[in-house]
Amino acid sequence: MIPFLLIVIPLVTGLAGFFLKxxxxxxxxxxxxxxxxxxxxxxxxxxAKDSPLLHTDVAWLPDLGSRxxxxxxxxxxxxxxxxxxxxxxxxxxxxRDSYRGRAWNFYALMLLSQAGLMGVFLxxxxxxxxxxxxxxxxxxxxxxxxxxxxxxxxxxxxxxxxTFVGSLLMLIGLLWIYSKTPDHSFSMKSFYAMRSxxxxxxxxxxxWLLFIAFAIKMPIWPLxxxxxxxxxxxxxxxxxxxxxIMVKMGLFGVIRWLAPxxxxxxxxxxxxxxxxxxxxxxxxxxxxxxxxDLKRLIAYSSIxxxxxxCLAIFxxxxxxxxxxxxxxxxxGINILGMxxxxxxxxxxxxxxxxxxxxxxxxxxxxxxxxLVVVALANVALPLTxxxxxxxxLFSGVFxxxxxxxxxxxxxxxxxxxxxxxxxxxxxxxxxxYGDTNTLTAQVTDIKFNEKVxxxxxxxxxxxxxxxxxxxxxxxxxxxxxxxxxxxxxL
Amino acid sequence: xxxILLSAIWGIIMMFSGIVTKSKTVxxxxxxxxxxxxxxxxxxxxxxxxxxxxxxxxxLYFDTFxxxxxxxxxxxxxxxxxxxxxxxxxxxxxxxxYYALIFFVxxxxxxxxxxxSLLMLFLGIEIISIPLYILTGSEKKNLxxxxxxxxxxxxxxxxxxxxxxxxxxxxxxxxxxxxxxxxLWTPKPSVSPLLLSGILLLLISMSxxxxxxxxxxxxxxxxxxxPTVFTSFMATIVKVSIFIGFIRLFDEGxxxxxxxxxxxxxxxxxxxxxxxxxTAVFQQSVKRMLAYSSIxxxxxxLLGLLSLTGIxxxxxxxxAAAYSLATIGIFAILxxxxxxxxxxxxxxxxxxxxxxxxxxxxxxxxxxxxxxxGFFAKYYMLMSVVSTGKFIWLVIFAVLCAAVSxxxxxxxxxxxxxxxxxxxxxxxxSAGFKGLLVLLAVLIVVLGVFPQVLLHQLTEWxxxx
Numbered sequence: 001m002i003p004f005l006l007i008v009i010p011l012v013t014g015l016a017g018f019f020l021k022x023x024x025x026x027x028x029x030x031x032x033x034x035x036x037x038x039x040x041x042x043x044x045x046x047x048a049k050d051s052p053l054l055h056t057d058v059a060w061l062p063d064l065g066s067r068x069x070x071x072x073x074x075x076x077x078x079x080x081x082x083x084x085x086x087x088x089x090x091x092x093x094x095x096r097d098s099y100r101g102r103a104w105n106f107y108a109l110m111l112l113s114q115a116g117l118m119g120v121f122l123x124x125x126x127x128x129x130x131x132x133x134x135x136x137x138x139x140x141x142x143x144x145x146x147x148x149x150x151x152x153x154x155x156x157x158x159x160x161x162x163t164f165v166g167s168l169l170m171l172i173g174l175l176w177i178y179s180k181t182p183d184h185s186f187s188m189k190s191f192y193a194m195r196s197x198x199x200x201x202x203x204x205x206x207x208w209l210l211f212i213a214f215a216i217k218m219p220i221w222p223l224x225x226x227x228x229x230x231x232x233x234x235x236x237x238x239x240x241x242x243x244x245i246m247v248k249m250g251l252f253g254v255i256r257w258l259a260p261x262x263x264x265x266x267x268x269x270x271x272x273x274x275x276x277x278x279x280x281x282x283x284x285x286x287x288x289x290x291x292x293d294l295k296r297l298i299a300y301s302s303i304x305x306x307x308x309x310c311l312a313i314f315x316x317x318x319x320x321x322x323x324x325x326x327x328x329x330x331x332g333i334n335i336l337g338m339x340x341x342x343x344x345x346x347x348x349x350x351x352x353x354x355x356x357x358x359x360x361x362x363x364x365x366x367x368x369x370x371l372v373v374v375a376l377a378n379v380a381l382p383l384t385x386x387x388x389x390x391x392x393l394f395s396g397v398f399x400x401x402x403x404x405x406x407x408x409x410x411x412x413x414x415x416x417x418x419x420x421x422x423x424x425x426x427x428x429x430x431x432x433y434g435d436t437n438t439l440t441a442q443v444t445d446i447k448f449n450e451k452v453x454x455x456x457x458x459x460x461x462x463x464x465x466x467x468x469x470x471x472x473x474x475x476x477x478x479x480x481x482x483x484x485x486x487x488x489x490l
Numbered sequence: 491x492x493x494i495l496l497s498a499i500w501g502i503i504m505m506f507s508g509i510v511t512k513s514k515t516v517x518x519x520x521x522x523x524x525x526x527x528x529x530x531x532x533x534x535x536x537x538x539x540x541x542x543x544x545x546x547x548x549x550l551y552f553d554t555f556x557x558x559x560x561x562x563x564x565x566x567x568x569x570x571x572x573x574x575x576x577x578x579x580x581x582x583x584x585x586x587x588y589y590a591l592i593f594f595v596x597x598x599x600x601x602x603x604x605x606x607s608l609l610m611l612f613l614g615i616e617i618i619s620i621p622l623y624i625l626t627g628s629e630k631k632n633l634x635x636x637x638x639x640x641x642x643x644x645x646x647x648x649x650x651x652x653x654x655x656x657x658x659x660x661x662x663x664x665x666x667x668x669x670x671x672x673x674l675w676t677p678k679p680s681v682s683p684l685l686l687s688g689i690l691l692l693l694i695s696m697s698x699x700x701x702x703x704x705x706x707x708x709x710x711x712x713x714x715x716x717p718t719v720f721t722s723f724m725a726t727i728v729k730v731s732i733f734i735g736f737i738r739l740f741d742e743g744x745x746x747x748x749x750x751x752x753x754x755x756x757x758x759x760x761x762x763x764x765x766x767x768x769t770a771v772f773q774q775s776v777k778r779m780l781a782y783s784s785i786x787x788x789x790x791x792l793l794g795l796l797s798l799t800g801i802x803x804x805x806x807x808x809x810a811a812a813y814s815l816a817t818i819g820i821f822a823i824l825x826x827x828x829x830x831x832x833x834x835x836x837x838x839x840x841x842x843x844x845x846x847x848x849x850x851x852x853x854x855x856x857x858x859x860x861x862x863x864g865f866f867a868k869y870y871m872l873m874s875v876v877s878t879g880k881f882i883w884l885v886i887f888a889v890l891c892a893a894v895s896x897x898x899x900x901x902x903x904x905x906x907x908x909x910x911x912x913x914x915x916x917x918x919x920s921a922g923f924k925g926l927l928v929l930l931a932v933l934i935v936v937l938g939v940f941p942q943v944l945l946h947q948l949t950e951w952x953x954x955x
Contacts, residue, residue: 061942063946134860145908152908168893172876172882175869175876
């Protein structure tokens with residue numbers, strides 16, 4: 001019941017949003033809708049794990065062996081919670097943005113993309129998962145192409161083609177597995193049962209059909225080239241959706257639909273993928289250090305962080321798996337905070353060039369304090385949420401028995417954390433401290449709506465950082481479950 | 491049987507309607523009534539009510555697959571006439587004759603979808619082709635239209651010749667000396683060179699008719715030169731009906747020798763997908779782009795011919811419906827545009843939001859995005875080949891081509907929504923026109939969410955001769 005509502009509320013309110021024809025009404029409408037979704041997502045946390053409310057399963061395509069089946073375990077709960085938390089925050093943070101022309105279309109498309117994302121995280125049927133995977137993309141395509149920056153059309157199209165190729169390859173992979181299921185079913189259970197049925201030889205090539213789609217979405221080096229351009233050119237609210245939530249689709253896909261279904265393939269290519277991950281982490285961190293554009297800096301920093309999470313999935317240890325699930329949530333919250341700050345700076349000064357900024361702390365002290373907390377979370381300092389996640393990730397990678405290079409991976413990945421500190425602190429220093437110049441002199445401190453959002457984000461960062469137990473409890477069982485499935489012998 | 495009788499009779503009625511009345515509205519309404527009757531008659535046939543009990547000596551075989559194909563053809567024609575009937579009046583003065591020719595084509599269609607004898611197939615193909623030659627050249631004062639008609643006629647007769655030769659070979663190779671497709675392999679299956687060359691000749695001539703590469707060269711010129719309403723008719727109804735006959739022929743007739751000819755079909759499929767998609771990318775005119783897109787879509791339908799499973803048969807029905815609906819919709823919008831180039835669509839979303847929104851759904855369906863019928867159409871085609879376990883390389887190649895197709899379909903969307911311009915329609919479209927477009931879009935979405943509404947009939951009704 002709950003997962004069904006989480007998908008249907010944004011879907012229906014989004015479709016209705018096209019007919020509102022008034023920017024103000026549409027804004028309020030979408031905030032209301034996202035708050036209702038948030039309340040329902042929070043409600044799901046209070047229920048027992050075996051509550052019937054957490055599952056919906058109705059017949060959809062009997063001839064094809066596909067059902068409209070959605071459910072919540074630890075993994076989907078944490079990601080649907082992330083989605084539900086982020087959307088109201090995004091709507092409030094961008095409350096004053098005006099979208100030229102038809103603003104109601106903008107909000108409607110945002111809600112539709114929320115419905116798609118929710119569906120991806122909640123589906124327990126492979127075909128349904130594929131459906132939502134594509135549906136999350138289409139609204140974003142329209143959002144970025146219509147309201148983005150100057151080069152938006154070409155850039156968004158590159159993004160679209162990348163992900164479309166990936167998802168079509170994934171479709172073939174899913175169809176192949178489906179055609180081998182004895183009961184001709186797309187259900188998650190039948191797919192997980194295939195892990196010991198599909199021969200090792202087939203798993204090895206099937207792995208890539210599925211993984212390319214996920215790797216593009218994350219993105220993993222060398223498939224990341226769409227990302228900085230798209231983040232830079234998209235409207236701010238959409239960039240927040242893309243980086244806070246959408247990249248998690250790739251990680252989620254690997255955990256839910258790849259590793260437990262093709263454990264041999266996952267194991268066979270683990271080192272290759274891990275190698276790509278750490279190359280990407282170092283590469284993205286180095287590029288981030290040289291960036292002068294705030295948005296591009298955050299984009300590259302995101303590639304580095306996601307690389308670490310992907311690396312940890314392939315480590316196949318419990319603490320790494322739990323770390324990934326928690327860190328997906330934390331990274332979403334942190335990067336959302338970074339984007340909001342970048343957005344604020346750009347709106348007030350009209351530039352994103354770090355070299356043209358300086359001395360903002362004198363003009364906007366509250367903003368500076370909040371940003372410092374977010375930035376410290378970005379470099380995973382203790383007492384922030386990211387510390388919990390990254391600690392688990394590193395200890396998981398280090399103790400991994402799935403690879404013989406665990407020490408190398410840990411050390412090189414650790415290097416990227418140091419580099420993260422370099423670019424993040426460097427950015428704070430150059431943007432917030434030093435002397436003001438003509439551009440930054442007329443900056444005022446943040447407004448009420450922005451304060452609400454940033455305080456909420458900082459609150460979440462510190463709360464999870466100090467008291468991570470609920471998160472750990474939530475993910476423990478699912479992490480163990482996935483790991484038993486990744487052992488193809490069981 | 492009902493469909494063949496009704497379409498032939500109504501074709502004659504349409505011919506004489508031009509003598510009785512000069513009113514275009516009356517003629518158009520007569521055609522609409524005729525199409526509605528055809529649809530009802532065909533449905534009655536599926537339910538077991540026949541106008542006349544005629545002994546067909548196993549030359550025709552009325553199964554659900556063929557009759558469902560008929561229904562799609564008739565329903566699509568009805569929608570086409572309702573949407574674009576007014577544009578047909580602009581082509582020339584002989585409106586009644588155009589409708590008569592369309593009904594004769596539909597008569598040929600009903601033969602091709604339900605044939606069981608190679609002779610009937612030949613008759614059906616000829617009954618389809620000859621009216622089409624005339625319709626292509628119906629814009630008498632337009633040089634391009636004339637050129638297209640001549641080209642189509644020459645190439646078409648050549649391929650018909652090949653088909654006849656192939657049928658003669660098959661007749662010679664058949665042990666019983668029969669034209670019936672289901673008796674080709676009795677009493678004992680053996681692949682003689684004569685039989686194989688007969689199969690290949692039929693493969694070539696049918697590929698020509700559905701514009702599969704490398705026999706597609708006539709398509710862009712003919713589709714571009716013909717009056718746009720008739721292009722829409724040719725690219726959808728005629729093409730998918732011949733496809734249904736194509737699948738029927740190879741499934742019933744040559745299915746047992748699949749190992750021998752499958753590789754040729756695979757090569758033709760790959761070539762069609764590649765040439766259709768790559769060439770479509772470089773077009774400047776939406777009409778010509780749609781011509782190449784129809785080649786590319788034929789490539790996808792050929793996947794069904796390759797696998798010939800039950801899934802493929804369901805898939806081709808779904809593909810026929812989804813592809814026809816979407817293409818008819820786009821052509822109907824294109825007909826109202828001032829300018830047929832991509833630039834002509836610039837800024838359409840601001841001036842005609844309904845047209846732009848429905849056109850987007852049609853294009854998304856052609857590109858195969860979920861929630862549209864086009865997705866399940868492609869899904870069935872891919873699934874049918876994947877389930878045979880062979881030709882995985884071709885499936886991967888096909889989806890890469892599908893990604894290329896997103897490029898040219900989305901170019902139209904980009905022009906409509908993201909570019910500024912004064913692209914617009916010649917005259918304000920009527921509310922009825924917009925309503926029909928919305929209906930088409932809704933149908934496509936319904937097919938995209940519940941494809942069984944169309945397909946469950948395949949499993950429910952079985953009717954034989």
